[in-house]
Amino acid sequence: MTTAVTPERVLVVEDEPKISDGISAGLRAAGYDVITAATGEDGFFMLHSHRPALMVLDLGLPRRSGMELLQQIRALNLQLPILILTSNTSVEDRVAALDAGADDFLLKPFSVQELCARVRAISRRGVKSQPAAVVHLDDLEINLDTRTAWRSGTKLELTLREFDLLVYLLQSRGKTVSREMLARDVWHETARFTPIDNVIDVQMTRLRRKLDDPFPVKLLRTVRGVGFILGSAEEPRL
Numbered sequence: 080m081t082t083a084v085t086p087e088r089v090l091v092v093e094d095e096p097k098i099s100d101g102i103s104a105g106l107r108a109a110g111y112d113v114i115t116a117a118t119g120e121d122g123f124f125m126l127h128s129h130r131p132a133l134m135v136l137d138l139g140l141p142r143r144s145g146m147e148l149l150q151q152i153r154a155l156n157l158q159l160p161i162l163i164l165t166s167n168t169s170v171e172d173r174v175a176a177l178d179a180g181a182d183d184f185l186l187k188p189f190s191v192q193e194l195c196a197r198v199r200a201i202s203r204r205g206v207k208s209q210p211a212a213v214v215h216l217d218d219l220e221i222n223l224d225t226r227t228a229w230r231s232g233t234k235l236e237l238t239l240r241e242f243d244l245l246v247y248l249l250q251s252r253g254k255t256v257s258r259e260m261l262a263r264d265v266w267h268e269t270a271r272f273t274p275i276d277n278v279i280d281v282q283m284t285r286l287r288r289k290l291d292d293p294f295p296v297k298l299l300r301t302v303r304g305v306g307f308i309l310g311s312a313e314e315p316r317l
Contacts, residue, residue: 087202088112090131092122092148093164094140098187102135105191106198119143120264123151123250124243127223131159133202135194138165138176142263146176151250153180155214160201162194216249217311219290219298230294240265241286248299248309257306283307 089106093099094117103113114129116122119140126134134152138145149161163176163184173184182201185194213222220229226242228235237245247265248256258279262268268275283299291297300308 086110086112087132088114088129089133089135089198090122090125090129091115091135092117092119092140092145093135093137094118095137098137098164101191102194105195106135109195109198111198119145119148122148124246126152126157126159127246130224133160133162133198135162135164135198136181138163138167138172146179149176149179149181154252155250157214160204162197162201164189214249216252216309217296217298218294221246221249228290230290233293235289237286237289240282241289244282244286245290245309248307251309253308253310255302255306255308260306 089111091099091102091106091113093102093115096117099115099117103115106113114125114131116125120143122134122136122140125131136145136149140148145163145165149163152159152161160182161180163173163181164187165172165176165184166187167173168186176184182204183197185197213220215221218231222228223246226239228237228242228245243265244261247261258274258276261279262275266275266279283301287299291299298309298311300310302308
């Protein structure tokens with residue numbers, strides 16, 4: 080009896096539909112399971128929810144650039160292979176992407192055959208076969224596979240929304256996250272006529288109650304009139 084082989088999953092983060100469709104068709108024809116995202120925010124969340132084995136990432140994404148997403152992924156120690164796509168011929172930019180943790184890059188325009196060959200090559204290296212499932216911040220531990228979080232060995236009973244909020248804050252650790260960013264990237268509200276600031280504040284209060292209130296060291300801070308910061312206890316306080 081022959082055992083079926085599960086195809087490797089590739090996440091393609093590309094905002095141009097024709098390019099994304101062409102890449103997806105080529106990779107599927109080559110035997111890969113392909114999922115796509117058109118923004119850096121969606122790419123980040125699909126990385127955690129779909130657990131790809133490899134990412135094809137365009138640097139020229141709207142709002143959050145591919146370089147920002149690459150840096151955030153590596154800052155969280157998520158070690159999956161990443162192939163960068165760029166139309167920028169600058170050697171400095173390509174070197175910067177490699178220094179930030181990219182495994183390879185491909186200059187636009189390119190052939191799908193070459194892209195598939197690059198994907199096979201970085202996949203064969205095998206050093207970064209899957210993203211690390213667990214990330215840490217001080218005594219906070221987040222398991223991205225099981226969608227669970229712990230502090231000092233105590234499990235945090237988080238709702239789905241609270242967990243998404245926590246992961247989003249963690250990817251921007253040490254940086255201020257505005258309510259507008261949360262509305263856009265976590266709630267995916269981009270065309271509302273009324274702000275959802277009150278909803279966000281209620282959710283953040285509930286998250287803080289579970290994340291910080293039972294523990295002496297506080298990780299989540301409010302920057303009055305600006306937004307929120309999730310940071311290490313060793314980082315400077317505002």
